[in-house]
Amino acid sequence: MSRKIQEHKLFEIYQEARGKRIFTKSILPGITHFDERILRDKSDEYREFDPKRSKLAAMIMKGCTNMGIRKDNVILYLGSSHGYTPSFVSDIVGEDGLIFGIDPAPRVMRDFVFLAEKRKNLVPILADANHPEQYQDKICQADIVYQDVAQRNQADIFIRNCQLYLKKGGYGLLAVKARSIDIKKKPKQIFIEIRTQLDKIFTVIDYKTLDPFEKDHCLIIIKK
Numbered sequence: 001m002s003r004k005i006q007e008h009k010l011f012e013i014y015q016e017a018r019g020k021r022i023f024t025k026s027i028l029p030g031i032t033h034f035d036e037r038i039l040r041d042k043s044d045e046y047r048e049f050d051p052k053r054s055k056l057a058a059m060i061m062k063g064c065t066n067m068g069i070r071k072d073n074v075i076l077y078l079g080s081s082h083g084y085t086p087s088f089v090s091d092i093v094g095e096d097g098l099i100f101g102i103d104p105a106p107r108v109m110r111d112f113v114f115l116a117e118k119r120k121n122l123v124p125i126l127a128d129a130n131h132p133e134q135y136q137d138k139i140c141q142a143d144i145v146y147q148d149v150a151q152r153n154q155a156d157i158f159i160r161n162c163q164l165y166l167k168k169g170g171y172g173l174l175a176v177k178a179r180s181i182d183i184k185k186k187p188k189q190i191f192i193e194i195r196t197q198l199d200k201i202f203t204v205i206d207y208k209t210l211d212p213f214e215k216d217h218c219l220i221i222i223k224k
């Protein structure tokens with residue numbers, strides 16, 4: 001590995017400039033999807049993971065020490081959108097991992113389907129995470145539930161999906177957008193309330209606000 005790119009303390013994450021920029025090792029060298037910057041080292045290619053575009057990348061930049069995601073994991077990804085973050089999770093879990101991407105918006109799902117044609121570990125599912133029972137015949141139990149949906153009942157959607165699909169011992173990552181829940185309440189108050197709610201059912205293992213990358217957002221990691 002060149003001096004330029006080095007292993008990060010988190011599994012399957014790489015860094016440049018002492019962690020100022022983070023990368024994943026591409027499972028599809030030669031192809032970029034989002035105009036991301038590429039670093040090459042012999043035959044390997046590393047894709048820059050931008051914390052201004054991804055709450056997961058922001059969480060890593062904020063010093064998360066265990067995001068739970070490992071090679072070969074099965075991920076239930078709620079709010080997969082065009083697939084920016086899922087494409088990096090696709091590198092992290094590798095070719096033998098699997099990511100079920102759930103999103104009810106046909107316009108973004110169209111892009112995700114094109115991405116999944118190239119990245120074979122992505123499985124697009126046009127569905128609403130508010131109704132997890134509707135995709136039970138399409139998915140299996142997951143090692144990770146990752147959620148990034150700007151809905152008023154974000155915590156409730158996350159809890160129901162974790163109860164149905166997260167394996168015991170698996171990790172759940174919830175990106176919380178305070179403004180979608182209550183614009184009058186202080187974001188910090190909302191974060192504390194959701195964290196307390198989750199801690200009654202699961203074990204909260206990490207919590208970080210995502211500023212300066214994302215204003216009024218936090219990411220909470222639980223273990224089931």
Ligand SMILES: C[S@@+](CC[C@H](N)C(=O)[O-])C[C@H]1O[C@@H](n2cnc3c(N)ncnc32)[C@H](O)[C@@H]1O
Pocket residue numbers: 053054055078079080081082083084085086102103104105108127128129130148149150151
């Ligand atoms: C902020 S974007 C997600 C960005 C994505 N996580 C990334 O980092 O690349 C939020 C997505 O949540 C989706 N969404 C909203 N309500 C949803 C629901 N009830 N179930 C699943 N997805 C939903 C939206 O269609 C949108 O694509």
